[in-house]
Amino acid sequence: MNGSYALMGSSAIIRHVQHLVYKVAELSTAVLITGEPGTGKDAIAKIIHERSNRGKNPLIPLKCSTGQDESLELDLFGYEAGYFQGNAQARLGYLQEAIGGTLYLDEIGKLPLKLQASLLKAMNDGMIRSFGGKTDIPINVRVICSTSIDLEQLVKRGHFLEDLYYKLSNSSIYLPPIRERREDIPILAEFFVQKFNQLKSKKIVGISHDAMNALLQNVWTHNIQELENLIERIVVLKNSGSIDICDLPPRLRNLVTDNIDAFYDRTSQVQQNISPIPMGNQNNYHNVSQQNMPHFSKMGQQNMNSVNNYSQSLSRDINSQSNHTPTLSKGNLNSNNLQNNYSQNNAVQNNYNQNFNPSQSSNHSNHNPLARPNMFEDIPSEIDQFIKKEIDLGSGIDFYRVVEEFENRLISEALRRTNHNKNRAAQLLSMNRTTLVEKLKKRATSSPIKAETGRVKRNSAFTIFDGLGNDSSDFDAIDFVNLSTEDSAS
Ligand SMILES: Nc1ncnc2c1ncn2[C@@H]1O[C@H](COP(=O)(O)OP(=O)(O)OP(=O)(O)O)[C@@H](O)[C@H]1O
Numbered sequence: 001m002n003g004s005y006a007l008m009g010s011s012a013i014i015r016h017v018q019h020l021v022y023k024v025a026e027l028s029t030a031v032l033i034t035g036e037p038g039t040g041k042d043a044i045a046k047i048i049h050e051r052s053n054r055g056k057n058p059l060i061p062l063k064c065s066t067g068q069d070e071s072l073e074l075d076l077f078g079y080e081a082g083y084f085q086g087n088a089q090a091r092l093g094y095l096q097e098a099i100g101g102t103l104y105l106d107e108i109g110k111l112p113l114k115l116q117a118s119l120l121k122a123m124n125d126g127m128i129r130s131f132g133g134k135t136d137i138p139i140n141v142r143v144i145c146s147t148s149i150d151l152e153q154l155v156k157r158g159h160f161l162e163d164l165y166y167k168l169s170n171s172s173i174y175l176p177p178i179r180e181r182r183e184d185i186p187i188l189a190e191f192f193v194q195k196f197n198q199l200k201s202k203k204i205v206g207i208s209h210d211a212m213n214a215l216l217q218n219v220w221t222h223n224i225q226e227l228e229n230l231i232e233r234i235v236v237l238k239n240s241g242s243i244d245i246c247d248l249p250p251r252l253r254n255l256v257t258d259n260i261d262a263f264y265d266r267t268s269q270v271q272q273n274i275s276p277i278p279m280g281n282q283n284n285y286h287n288v289s290q291q292n293m294p295h296f297s298k299m300g301q302q303n304m305n306s307v308n309n310y311s312q313s314l315s316r317d318i319n320s321q322s323n324h325t326p327t328l329s330k331g332n333l334n335s336n337n338l339q340n341n342y343s344q345n346n347a348v349q350n351n352y353n354q355n356f357n358p359s360q361s362s363n364h365s366n367h368n369p370l371a372r373p374n375m376f377e378d379i380p381s382e383i384d385q386f387i388k389k390e391i392d393l394g395s396g397i398d399f400y401r402v403v404e405e406f407e408n409r410l411i412s413e414a415l416r417r418t419n420h421n422k423n424r425a426a427q428l429l430s431m432n433r434t435t436l437v438e439k440l441k442k443r444a445t446s447s448p449i450k451a452e453t454g455r456v457k458r459n460s461a462f463t464i465f466d467g468l469g470n471d472s473s474d475f476d477a478i479d480f481v482n483l484s485t486e487d488s489a490s
Contacts, residue, residue, distance in 0.1 A: 008191045009183075024173065029171050030171065031144045032146070034147055035174060035175030038224050042061075045146060062075060062103065062105055072112070076119070078131070096130070102143070102144055103143050108151070109151055116161045126139060127139065151168075172433070174424050177220070178227065189227060193243065203239070210244065213255075214245060214253060422436055
């Protein structure tokens with residue numbers, strides 16, 4: 001939990017996360033932050049705490065994956081003097097230390113079941129009793145948790161308390177791996193160069209095109225942490241100049257491609273292969289992604305049009321930088337300086353965005369699987385078609401029906417894209433999970449026809465929008481069935 005308090009990135013995803021961070025910072029409820037290791041969960045927890053009205057009070061971190069069950073329990077609840085034989089001194093538990101502030105439980109999925117129950121009780125009662133204590137102590141503590149394991153799976157297997165899961169996941173933030181938001185790599189890499197320039201008193205001026213090209217194509221199994229460690233190592237070994245391809249480790253040097261379009265096409269295949277794999281299967285995930293990594297040509301190729309365009313457009317664009325890059329900057333790590341240095345690098349980011357993010361560049365508009373500025377961009381045209389059809393039929397438009405259709409379509413699409421994970425679907429739609437569940441319940445009770453089996457058949461509204469080539473009939477049925485089981489508690 002040390003280091004910078006800045007949240008860097010310009011992808012649609014990171015902007016969405018920033019939005020969620022602002023929203024949950026205003027609340028006092030528990031927060032669950034999910035994502036693979038190194039995606040920035042600790043950083044987000046810190047920012048939420050800093051931005052909340054508890055920000056001036058302590059943020060107490062506890063890693064649930066370390067220590068024995070008993071010592072974790074003592075850490076959390078504390079003990080009175082004389083509780084152990086020969087132990088004279090009392091010790092305050094973390095829950096007490098965090099009073100008025102935040103307790104951050106890292107890797108909550110590793111918390112033993114017995115302790116999960118004690119934590120849930122403490123959260124529900126707002127009271128704890130230390131070991132050897134005779135009275136209950138009121139605690140006003142916000143709990144933020146993080147996990148890189150899929151808690152839903154743990155609940156299903158009986159390794160995690162369902163009630164605790166629902167209490168925590170009411171406000172949840174998912175951080176996708178960096179390979180799903182590669183647009184953020186240049187900005188993060190440049191940010192880390194500045195960070196370690198300051199910390200190590202170095203004067204590295206930036207990252208060359210070839211080197212950045214390789215960074216963009218790496219798989220980053222340990223996500224941002226791996227990128228940060230790499231940049232730190234390079235800055236330590238170098239004194240000045242820019243980071244070039246020869247400064248990178250050999251496995252990265254081989255990633256430079258002579259054809260950036262080929263890279264996008266190949267990466268698209270990789271992404272299609274890996275995206276549906278749930279968080280819990282990270283090992284499989286890495287295997288799959290590595291198997292499918294494209295074979296890039298060796299370094300030194302110069303015909304990377306996109307990259308060359310970058311340098312030509314740099315001077316042209318340097319004066320027209322937008323402020324769209326979210327930077328949540330706080331804290332003690334000379335963040336002002338970092339931000340100042342960093343803002344100069346916005347130019348670099350935007351140029352990389354233009355060259356590597358085809359959604360912002362007409363040259364590549366059909367290629368980019370990496371940037372997802374608008375996850376639902378295909379939906380408005382479907383709605384347009386639907387409206388046209390209604391008008392053509394001469395029946396006019398039923399305003400409320402069209403609005404309802406649009407809402408249904410967005411919800412269905414979000415669920416489909418998240419493999420029916422309601423937490424993530426709610427995140428995609430920037431709505432609370434409970435709101436989503438309510439809407440699904442309404443949808444289930446208002447129109448669908450229940451079959452004898454208890455499953456729910458799609459109503460005609462969904463058929464109208466079945467134009468994506470995806471058979472969503474099973475999906476709708478499964479979705480409503482889930483409602484009566486999984487969601488009845490929430
Ligand atoms: N968006 C970001 N902008 C700047 N730095 C970031 C960002 N996300 C993560 N980092 C940095 O990357 C490093 C790894 O992030 P962090 O420790 O928060 O990840 P994590 O998901 O909590 O990892 P773990 O699961 O291993 O605890 C930290 O130094 C953090 O400051």
